[in-house]
Amino acid sequence: MALLNEHFLKLKGSYLFSDIAKKVKAYQVTHPGEPIIRLGIGDVTRPLPQASIEAMHRAVDEMASSATFHGYGPEQGYDFLIETIIKHDFAPRGIQLSPSEVFISDGAKSDTGNIGELLRWDNSMGITDPVYPAYIDSNVMCGRAGTLGEDGRWSNITYLPCTAANGFVPAIPDHRIDLLYLCYPNNPTGTTLTRDQLKQWVDYALANDTLIIFDAAYEAYIHDDDVPHSIYEIRGAKKVAIEIRSFSKTAGFTGVRCGYTVVPKEVTAATLDDERVPLNPLWNRRQCTKFNGTSYITQRGAEAVYSPEGRAQVKETIAYYMENARTMREGLTRAGYRVFGGINAPYLWVQAPEGMTSWKFFDELLYRAHIVSTPGVGFGPSGEGYLRLTAFGKREDCEEAIRRIGRL
Amino acid sequence: MALLNEHFLKLKGSYLFSDIAKKVKAYQVTHPGEPIIRLGIGDVTRPLPQASIEAMHRAVDEMASSATFHGYGPEQGYDFLIETIIKHDFAPRGIQLSPSEVFISDGAKSDTGNIGELLRWDNSMGITDPVYPAYIDSNVMCGRAGTLGEDGRWSNITYLPCTAANGFVPAIPDHRIDLLYLCYPNNPTGTTLTRDQLKQWVDYALANDTLIIFDAAYEAYIHDDDVPHSIYEIRGAKKVAIEIRSFSKTAGFTGVRCGYTVVPKEVTAATLDDERVPLNPLWNRRQCTKFNGTSYITQRGAEAVYSPEGRAQVKETIAYYMENARTMREGLTRAGYRVFGGINAPYLWVQAPEGMTSWKFFDELLYRAHIVSTPGVGFGPSGEGYLRLTAFGKREDCEEAIRRIGRL
Numbered sequence: 148m149a150l151l152n153e154h155f156l157k158l159k160g161s162y163l164f165s166d167i168a169k170k171v172k173a174y175q176v177t178h179p180g181e182p183i184i185r186l187g188i189g190d191v192t193r194p195l196p197q198a199s200i201e202a203m204h205r206a207v208d209e210m211a212s213s214a215t216f217h218g219y220g221p222e223q224g225y226d227f228l229i230e231t232i233i234k235h236d237f238a239p240r241g242i243q244l245s246p247s248e249v250f251i252s253d254g255a256k257s258d259t260g261n262i263g264e265l266l267r268w269d270n271s272m273g274i275t276d277p278v279y280p281a282y283i284d285s286n287v288m289c290g291r292a293g294t295l296g297e298d299g300r301w302s303n304i305t306y307l308p309c310t311a312a313n314g315f316v317p318a319i320p321d322h323r324i325d326l327l328y329l330c331y332p333n334n335p336t337g338t339t340l341t342r343d344q345l346k347q348w349v350d351y352a353l354a355n356d357t358l359i360i361f362d363a364a365y366e367a368y369i370h371d372d373d374v375p376h377s378i379y380e381i382r383g384a385k386k387v388a389i390e391i392r393s394f395s396k397t398a399g400f401t402g403v404r405c406g407y408t409v410v411p412k413e414v415t416a417a418t419l420d421d422e423r424v425p426l427n428p429l430w431n432r433r434q435c436t437k438f439n440g441t442s443y444i445t446q447r448g449a450e451a452v453y454s455p456e457g458r459a460q461v462k463e464t465i466a467y468y469m470e471n472a473r474t475m476r477e478g479l480t481r482a483g484y485r486v487f488g489g490i491n492a493p494y495l496w497v498q499a500p501e502g503m504t505s506w507k508f509f510d511e512l513l514y515r516a517h518i519v520s521t522p523g524v525g526f527g528p529s530g531e532g533y534l535r536l537t538a539f540g541k542r543e544d545c546e547e548a549i550r551r552i553g554r555l
Numbered sequence: 556m557a558l559l560n561e562h563f564l565k566l567k568g569s570y571l572f573s574d575i576a577k578k579v580k581a582y583q584v585t586h587p588g589e590p591i592i593r594l595g596i597g598d599v600t601r602p603l604p605q606a607s608i609e610a611m612h613r614a615v616d617e618m619a620s621s622a623t624f625h626g627y628g629p630e631q632g633y634d635f636l637i638e639t640i641i642k643h644d645f646a647p648r649g650i651q652l653s654p655s656e657v658f659i660s661d662g663a664k665s666d667t668g669n670i671g672e673l674l675r676w677d678n679s680m681g682i683t684d685p686v687y688p689a690y691i692d693s694n695v696m697c698g699r700a701g702t703l704g705e706d707g708r709w710s711n712i713t714y715l716p717c718t719a720a721n722g723f724v725p726a727i728p729d730h731r732i733d734l735l736y737l738c739y740p741n742n743p744t745g746t747t748l749t750r751d752q753l754k755q756w757v758d759y760a761l762a763n764d765t766l767i768i769f770d771a772a773y774e775a776y777i778h779d780d781d782v783p784h785s786i787y788e789i790r791g792a793k794k795v796a797i798e799i800r801s802f803s804k805t806a807g808f809t810g811v812r813c814g815y816t817v818v819p820k821e822v823t824a825a826t827l828d829d830e831r832v833p834l835n836p837l838w839n840r841r842q843c844t845k846f847n848g849t850s851y852i853t854q855r856g857a858e859a860v861y862s863p864e865g866r867a868q869v870k871e872t873i874a875y876y877m878e879n880a881r882t883m884r885e886g887l888t889r890a891g892y893r894v895f896g897g898i899n900a901p902y903l904w905v906q907a908p909e910g911m912t913s914w915k916f917f918d919e920l921l922y923r924a925h926i927v928s929t930p931g932v933g934f935g936p937s938g939e940g941y942l943r944l945t946a947f948g949k950r951e952d953c954e955e956a957i958r959r960i961g962r963l
Binding site for chain 2: 148151156158162164165190192193195200203207208212216217218253260261263266267268270281284285288289322355356358401402403404416417418419424429432435436437440441442444445
């Protein structure tokens with residue numbers, strides 16, 4: 148009799164964004180004709196860079212003739228893309244990587260979910276709180292998260308609160324964590340760590356033999372000089388960190404699907420006999436067994452993001468979103484709200500009026516201003532009392548949203 | 556201290572196809588100038604259907620304007636593709652599926668590898684032998700395969716031999732298996748099960764509460780009427796089977812990456828308390844948490860495979876490969892070899908001359924005829940004494956390969 152992986156049954160009924168979608172649908176049915184502005188899900192709205200469009204057209208044409216056809220590519224990704232990534236994303240910051248340390252994927256969500264397969268199910272783990280829900284859910288599925296307590300916290304997870312009270316800088320814990328997820332620039336709070344602050348975490352990981360999964364999906368939005376773009380800018384990080392990146396928010400690839408993961412040769416995990424095992428060949432084996440590479444067409448589109456034209460176009464798109472962020476940030480502040488993020492990240496983290504819960508604040512915005520946001524508590528207990536707004540909308544929608552909020 | 560998933564260390568040093576690649580490279584270095592014909596890896600060589608090319612160009616253009624841009628799609632795939640699949644692949648065979656039972660993915664390899672996450676690690680499993688190696692390796696990684704014995708067999712796997720002696724029809728086992736992988740038309744042997752033969756397996760699964768993972772990646776190559784295209788053609792299969800399909804071999808999508816998995820609402824697994832839990836919502840949850848959907852451009856390309864033009868173009872490509880198969884099959888038979896498969900599948904399973912091992916036969920073909928094949932034993936113990944040749948090559952290569960083999 149096929150027995151179930153019962154850890155799946157511990158998951159809460161549905162995913163945050165499905166809950167929101169249902170609420171919005173219910174609102175629309177009862178309020179037809181009210182124009183809704185969606186600043187909830189972190190999806191982009193600007194088109195792909197023209198350089199990627201042209202590169203993908205060329206790649207599609209290559210697939211039309213047997214002389215230029217591409218079948219199975221390397222599971223790890225094509226060298227043309229890997230080498231371009233190393234040259235542009237790492238070498239200029241003094242980070243030396245070999246091509247076999249970079250793995251192209253169909254997106255950061257897949258890699259973030261799958262990377263845990265390399266580790267025992269009973270490692271302890273830590274997350275910043277609030278946090279991108281998939282980090283937790285993927286660990287619930289394999290049993291690593293433990294059991295859900297009545298306080299909404301999982302028994303095997305250390306929650307590192309990030310709130311206005313600590314300036315959204317998680318405090319170094321007083322105990323050892325085996326596996327730590329960090330996402331900077333942060334989703335959902337839009338805040339960042341400075342080089343010095345991130346260095347404390349790398350030092351903690353080196354001292355405690357912690358593996359850091361560093362999600363740098365929003366790296367392209369960094370504006371301030373003292374915010375590191377890669378964790379490998381910190382000395383020693385190659386020993387303790389895996390970095391995951393994405394073209395989704397950089398170049399509008401949310402519907403095209405491409406990301407990459409860096410697994411340095413130096414990063415290891417331990418056997419029960421305390422033998423050190425490098426994770427790079429294990430991740431390679433995982434990908435070769437359960438993944439068949441990213442679309443050739445997609446990889447050509449991603450490569451073009453780094454061309455001079457592509458870079459200029461990406462810069463323009465990011466400037467557009469960050470101008471949205473500025474507009475929203477200033478408008479919300481004027482309207483009396485306390486707002487965080489939105490300077491080195493496309494997310495604004497808005498504090499609810501005194502005493503109001505996240506969901507109540509969400510309902511207020513939906514019913515009174517017809518704006519879809521994301522309730523902060525959906526990202527974890529420390530998100531209670533906050534809302535996330537994204538800067539990925541159309542300019543006129545962001546401006547209209549601020550006008551409506553101002554009128555509340 | 557991050558502890559390793561030590562099951563990974565049980566995996567053999569490298570993947571079959573890497574071993575072959577190394578041997579071929581060594582041969583090329585020592586024999587420069589000898590033109591090699593590659594009939595080893597099952598990768599296609601014909602271009603994509605023109606209908607898919609055109610559809611992908613249109614989709615790329617949509618991504619170039621914010622008015623028609625597509626960001627995150629449904630993790631399950633777009634309805635336009637799901638509904639097209641149901642209409643063409645299932646409805647005409649009397650199989651009723653609802654859209655929520657079909658999940659679009661980036662390929663069959665991902666789904667085959669990931670589906671096991673829904674089940675406890677200690678279910679017993681069965682495979683036909685020889686078999687596609689990823690079925691085993693993905694189960695080794697989570698501990699389900701058990702330990703590797705000196706006979707090359709894993710302790711928790713029931714091997715169902717498929718050899719000339721039983722006409723490549725696996726015998727129904729005398730004991731219960733929790734999880735069974737079947738691939739028909741078969742990779743690597745190129746053989747099939749008739750409707751009656753497959754019915755025996757469905758009946759076995761119904762009687763023993765076995766979950767069947769049915770890999771139908773080569774369905775498009777079926778020519779004979781009594782060979783089922785889908786396991787759901789067999790009554791009761793919806794209760795016990797998950798079917799995985801791919802556009803790779805049908806429409807040349809090996810480098811484009813698209814497949815789909817059918818998880819019927821009726822299929823369940825049991826908890827330790829013997830409660831039945833439907834797998835469909837669990838797979839949905841898995842995909843929503845660890846996957847972000849297949850490229851919009853790719854899905855438009857896949858949809859076009861079902862257009863009248865697309866279907867005609869696919870038919871032509873398959874006819875091309877199957878004419879290769881016929882040429883090779885007849886030529887090998889004339890040369891005195893015993894050949895199986897190649898009628899309803901693009902693979903030929905060639906028996907080595909009496910007493911010769913797979914690897915010896917592989918070396919013979921490589922060194923004396925400059926042909927790359929795949930040694931049967933690489934697919935499992937019962938593959939010893941066989942070779943796999945694929946019909947995916949260019950016509951002139953297949954003909955030349957047969958001439959060379961004839962001269963041996």
